[in-house]
Amino acid sequence: MNRILVIAEQLAGKLNVSTAKCVSCASTIPDAEIDVAVLAANAAEAPAQAAALAPVKRVLVVERAENGEALAALLAPQIAALARNGYTHVLGPSTTFGKDLMPRVAALLDVGQVSDLMAVESAHRFRRPVYASNAVVTVEAPADRIVVATVRTASFQPAAGGGAAAIERARLDVPLPGYTRFVGREGGNADRPDLQTAPRVVSGGRALGSADNFQLIHRLAAALGAAVGASRAAVDAGYAPNDLQVGQTGKIIAPELYIALGISGAIQHLTGIKDARTIVAINKDGEAPIFEIADIGLVGDLFQIVPELERLIRAPA
């Protein structure tokens, strides 16, 4: 049997959907028994939400005042201690939370990490993208060691609900370092759909030219009920905040519909949208590389086309 420990990611006491995707990934490992670890100061709804995921066997809750904010230096020793209780695999999401945390866990366990796991071939054989998804490698982890991996969330659907796993409290006597302190967090906008899970995303690039003009993207997104994304150039120029960057070094997303406006289609951007079901590109340059992967392309000036598009979408059918 393979005993899998999934590390829950939480946002304001609730389970982030990335956790349900990790559980879904874990359930593709043969003969898996899946536990979820929730580390929190006061675990609110997250344990019950994790227990409701159908493939989950047990939820381990580790409550400790120091776990109020997800600081890798404090969480990692606790997770390493949990992992040593006979687990064969420890999985976390390939979000900034998991990317920060899991390598620290792997090093404490003295094993390598499989990053951005996109498919499971066997309990120790996995596929993952490299070179901005220009290549996919098959890697094999040693069978006699614990496997630590981050899961590429865009490759998995969330696990189904309807489960009723046991919730247990775990007590860990692990000394924690005091050398890192949380100061604050800003940004994020609870009003708009979340870029990583939204079924529709509208993104703007350098072509928008200013933060004011970028409102065009927000208006079209609102008409579609879509989340807003941006290219690196748009973020660097200050038209959009950093958490909207899509791509190799931003967010990797897999919406039903992705609309790229005034984005050239650099490989680093395309990496982030390859799994979208339908890609639409509007660009005034017919030679722009974005058209090589777009399902629907439109050559033209976005400042003319987008208001018209918004009007047509808002118009009653």
Added chain:
Amino acid sequence: MTTILVGIKRVIDYSVRVRVKPDGSGVVTDGVKMSINPFDEIALEEALRIKERNLASEIIAVSIGPADAQQQLRTALAMGADRAVLVQADGAVPPLSAAKAFLKLVQRHQPLLVILGKQAIDDDNCQTGQMLAALWDRPQATFASKIELEGARARVTREVDAGLETIDMDLPGVITTDLRLNEPRYVKLPDIMKAKKKPLDVVTLAELGVEVPAHGLRTLRFEAPAARSRGVMVHDAAELVAALKQRGVL
């Protein structure tokens, strides 16, 4: 002496369209432009700015990789690093082994800070900094977009999925860079000449006492990713809406 260690990885340049070799043994590197990993350039730039504010006195650029990585270290010296160390290794060095090599250099040089890129754009692993921090038992601040040093502490703003997060860490520690931390300077010709005289030491991974485990993670094969094909072109907004409806996405 207040030292900053900076990681400089030799990678295929970000503008190259990387192709998989037909036999699946790797990617094509013959005749391909090699550069410093862009995040490492940002790391070095940040170290230079810290030194320019007199908060550090020495910057050591470290590369772990093939003999050819001396080229990237020479560029780092031309940018302004004081000296360079090549930890020579033939064949791939996994992040855990790289972290162990950095730890040896940390023990030798006792730096205030180790600044690394958040990921290398070849393996896209995003691991080495965090692993080093764990082995060293020191704080980490990944994905940094702003660093303020204050005595033996650093206040670091991090780019996270939910926006920006600020943490306060005791030094020494490890920081990994994100894109918006700074814009690296260009190298000037006279600096390239001067860089030739700066010290560049070579040690092997084995001499440092680090080994790449024979039974660690193994890469079995490389494949080209599933390709997306070119779709249809439409001519105006109305046609676009019709095409979206036809695909059932609107």
